[in-house]
Amino acid sequence: MEKRLIIIDGNSLINRAFYAVPPLTDKNGMHTNAIYGFANILFKIISEYSPTHMGVAFDLKAPTFRHKMYADYKGTRKGMPEELAEQLAPLKEMLTYFNITKMELEGYEADDIIGTVSKHFEKEDIETLIITGDRDSFQLASDKIKILFTKKGVSELEIVDKQVMMNNYGITPTQFIDLKALMGDTSDNIKGVAGIGEKTGLKLIKEYKNIENLYEHIDEIKGSTKTKLENDKESAYLSKQLATININIPVEIESDEFLLKDFDNDKLNEFFIEHNMMSLVKKLKNFSNSDEQNSGSEAENTAKAEKIIDYSTDVDEFLQDRHTRIAIKIVRENYLVDIPAILSVCMLSNGKFYAISDFEKIKHILEDENIEKIGYDIKAEYLSLLPYDISLRGIKYDLKIAKYLLSPDNNSYDISEIAMEYGLSHLQSHEEFFGKGKKEKVINPFTKKEVEEYYMKVLDIVDSSYDIVMGAIKDAEMTKLFEDVEIPLITVLSDMEYIGVAIDKKELENQKIEFAKHIQRLESEIYELAGEEFNINSPKQLGVILFEKLNLPPVKKTKTGYSTDAAVLEELSDMHDIIGKIISYRQYTKLQSTYVEGLLNIINPNTERIHSSFNQTIAATGRISSTEPNLQNIPVRLEIGRNLRKAFIARQGCVLVDSDYSQIELRVLAHISDEEALIQAFSKDADIHTQTASEVFGVDISEVTKEQRGAAKAVNFGIVYGISDFGLSNNLGITKKKAGQYIKTYLDRYKNIEKYMQDVVAFGEEHGYVTTILGRRRSIPQLKQKNIMIKNLGKRLAMNTPIQGSAADIIKIAMVRVSNRLKRENLKSKLILQVHDELIIEATADEQDYIKALLQEEMSKAYDMKVELKVDINVGNSWFDTK
Structure with a gap:
């Protein structure tokens, strides 16, 4: 194998990655976007260029020999952003696990290390590729040394060699130093010759080869160019010294020190998981598998292939066994049919795998409340069985929902990533296995076995994760929330989807x-x-x-x-x-x-x-969201948006009963802050915004103006969302100063609300998370940041999450209570929609009055608070009519 060294300008690449990759943080709030971008390019270049040797050079904070020559060297550069600086140490830790040599030397820059190392390898006739975003390295190009110049962030590399230098500039690599001596370099604060740019500089260097020869023939130069050169002769020579990379720094170099060894996969895996980089965990796995396959014999690789899972399709064998807990996944056709046929019900019970096609024979087991059912995204299984008049009962555990509770801010809860995080068996992601769009795998009787084998691996992960994940939920004190709210909600949302509107x-x-x-x-x-x-x-x-x-x-x-x-x-x-x-x-x-x-x-x-899809693993606050259509986003403040509600109607012989919590978030605020004035206002069923205006502006309720009520309303709701004086000024169209006065007056009057805000932020800073009234946790890593804008965002999230999240908890409890009553009493009326703080039931005419009373009772008693949970109930033939 031909030897090849890749040496990276660490500071250059991490800077490029930082600005190219959108902001990312790990679970502790540390920024990780530069590390993520750097790691991705490492995988890319190792894969594409197959280096045998590798190193990364870094600058140190200490002054270099160039600073001694010129005190203002790089004097115009701004300091490294805190969000980037905090990533340097973990980046270097990551390089250790990649087994890539790191180099830094006090008194010298990374360029000097790169120059010295690359020239050493050139002498040994080993090809060197330098990865950098700094054009200074162009001077190092030779027959054996090429520059991979980063363009468009870190996604594109341009190869620069001697020929490219000649084609692009018409000069040799070493003459590039002379060009910089004339034109200077603003990024390094190298002055050069004032008034000489790249065009003139190139013309002079092409003709005179270097600045020494240029100044020997200065009399041949005419006009203002000669004057400029004469005035800045000293600067030109100094600039050349500053721009010249030192290729003989005092360091011993042994080529073997740069040998690229095997990655420490376990440590890298832990590192990526710790910093919430699950896609890199997957990339590492694929990368390692590829290396193993490339290095092993055919027999060895066959042995490493995933084994085919052995499972039974015998329904009688399944029925003979005694089941206490079943992990379940259903294989359905996925081509265009109204009701996709179930091809088989895959199950794991007592350590045995089953794939039962004659699933109606096991209906009694599926519907047995005493046999626990566990799964991943088990709502899909529940919905698949409904058309066959089978109601999946005894649902105990859903890995996706459990992981959502533990990490509500995650962008994805793909089971393959969860398996990696908990060190369970490797699994292709859903998209990798099933494909997407035109490449989506067709599921039919001919491909069902392949899908069954995939699902058996899924069920193995579900079963293996149970004790680990439930232990984590218990440690986070969310068991009651999980078992009494989130799990029962699965069937409530499924029924709503199935019934539709x-x-x-x-x-x-x-x-x-x-x-x-x-x-x-x-x-x-x-x-x-x-x-x-x-x-x-x-x-x-x-x-x-x-x-x-x-x-x-x-x-x-x-x-x-x-x-x-x-x-x-x-x-x-x-x-x-x-x-x-x-x-x-x-x-x-x-x-x-x-x-x-x-x-x-x-x-x-x-x-x-x-039949809208209702999602309980999207919003970090715990709110339910919906897709196809997104009911939450209908702009009801606009008349044209409100009119859309006319299309949502009750079926013939029914009406829509709309029950809406009144100002639930403000009531939650009164409860958790224990603010007596607010509690009293709600107890009197007063107009809360008029009452607040009266309290804040010190006027009688009868004297509150429209402007004062509007300001009080904006502050009331603004406090819920952690609004600033700037935000309030925009909302009300007033000055920032006046908005600040409104907030101060409000907090002076409602001391307990101010205390709540201070206490919840302090709790978040100490513990790293905040909780709702039911114990739902949300990590607030932003509170640990030094950047004031990010920290202030963390404060707003800390103040808002317990309020908005508690309101979400209450509406979920209400949904479960209402649904249970409807089923328990065998009523014909059905819960069909949940939007924000309202529930809508399609009620038969004869049950209409009873449904109104049922909603009032169950929703108002969903949670025992210091203020009444007031519910407004209206009836109409359309959603529009209920408003």
């Missing part, structure tokens, strides 16, 4: 026509105000119209031109009539495509209902 298709089609008319009218008015037709949906074209043709002041720019986002348009709204039209146009087109047309496209042709 009736849709008035004709109403939507009429709205579609009306929306189209409005959009066409707005287009015409916008074109008239602009004086020409253009693509309103193109930010670039819109930017030209607004800021060049109409001469409106640009608010901010993006990489591609003027920003025309919502915030920018809002700021410009009073400056030209066209702005309001554009805002309306965007509202109408968004609602038309997302909701009017979107709802029409997802109506089930058999049921004439939509």
Whole structure:
């Protein structure tokens, strides 16, 4: 194998990675984006260039010999951001586990180390590749030394060698030093010759070869160029010294010290898990497997292949066994059919695997409440069985939900990543196995065995994780929350999805026509105000119209031109009539495509209902979210948004009963802060915002003005979300100073609320997390950050999470209570929707009054608080009618 050294400019690459990769933090709040980017490029270059030797050179904080020559060397550079500086030590730790040599030497820069090492390997006739984003290294290029210059962050590398230098600049690598001597380098604060740029510098070096020869023939130079060169002769020579990489630093180099050995996979694995880099865990696994396969014999590799799982398909054998806990996963067809057929029910029980096709014979076991059922995303299994009149009972454990409770801010709860984190067996991710889009695996009777084998591995992980994960939940004091709220909620949400909500298709089609008319009218008015037709949906074209043709002041720019986002348009709204039209146009087109047309496209042709998916593992606060459609995002503050609710109707012979918690988050705030004034206001069923205005502004309730009530309302809700004086000033359109006075007056009056805010932040800083009234935890790593903006975000999250999260806990308890009553009493009415703080039941006409009383009782008693949980209940034929 041909020898090859790769040597990396560590400071250059980590800087590039830091600015190229979006902000990432680990569970302790430490920033990790630079480490993540650096690790990815390590995998990439090792894979693509197969180095035999490898090293990473770093700068030290101490001054170098260049600072002694010129005190202002690099004097214009800003210090390293704290978010990057904290990543240096763990990055170097990671390199240790990669078994990559690290180099740094006081008094010298990384460039000097790289130069010395690369020239050493050149003498040994070993090819060297230098990875850097610093053009200074171009001077090192030779027949054996090439520069891999980082472009576009860290995703693209440009190879620079002697020929490229000649093609691009027309000079040799060593002449690049002379070029810098003339043109200087602002990034290093190397002055060069004032007024000499790259174009003139190249012309001079091409003609005179180097600055020494140039100054020997200075009289041949004419005009202002000669004057500039004469005035800055001393600077030119100093600049050349500063720009020259020292290739003979005092360090002993042994080539074998740079040999790239096997990674310490266990340590790397632990490191990536510790810093929440699960994709790198997967990459390491694939990388290691690839190396093993490439290095081993065919027989060895066959032995390393994953074994085929042995399992029984005999239903009688399954029935003969005694079951206490069953891990379950269902194989279903996935091509376009109304009700995908179940091909088999995969189960793990008593250490045995089963795949039962004749699953109706085991209905009594599936429905046995006393036999525990465990799984991963078990809602899918529950929903799969409903069309067959089988209700999966005894659900005890869902690994996905359990992991969500433990890590609510994770972006993904893929079982393969969970398995890696807990050191369980390796598993392909769902997407890797099943594919996606056009590459999605077709599941049918011919492929079911392959899927069964995959699911058996899933069930093995579920079963193996049970004691570990439930132990972690117990340690976090969330067992009651998990068992009494989150697990029962699975069936509640599943039933809501299965039942769906009736849709008035004709109403939507009429709205579609009306929306189209409005959009066409707005287009015409916008074109008239602009004086020409253009693509309103193109930010670039819109930017030209607004800021060049109409001469409106640009608010901010993006990489591609003027920003025309919502915030920018809002700021410009009073400056030209066209702005309001554009805002309306965007509202109408968004609602038309997302909701009017979107709802029409997802109506089930058999049921004439939509079946939204309700998610309990998305929002970190514990809130339930929905997709297809996203009911939470219907803009009900706009009349056109509210009108969409007309399409959500009750089926014939039924009505919709809408029950909405009144100001639940403010009631939670009163409860957890123990603020007597707020508690008393709610106890009297007073208008809480008028009461607050009276308290804060020191006026009688009858004298509270509309402006004062509006300010009190904004502060009330602002406190819930940890609002700042800046945020409140924007909301109310007042000065920051006045907004600050409002907040101060409010907190002076409500001392216990201020104390709550201080206490919950202090708790979060001490423990690293905050909790809801039911003990739901959320880590707040931002509180540990030194960056004031990030720390303030952490404070707002710490104040808001217990309030919003507790409200989420209460609505979930209410859902479980209501659903249990409906089933226990065998009522025909069904819970069909949950949106924000409201529940909607499709009630039969004869049960309508009873349902209203049931909702009032179960929702108001969901949690015992110091203030009443007030519930507003309304009835209508459509969702719109209930408001």
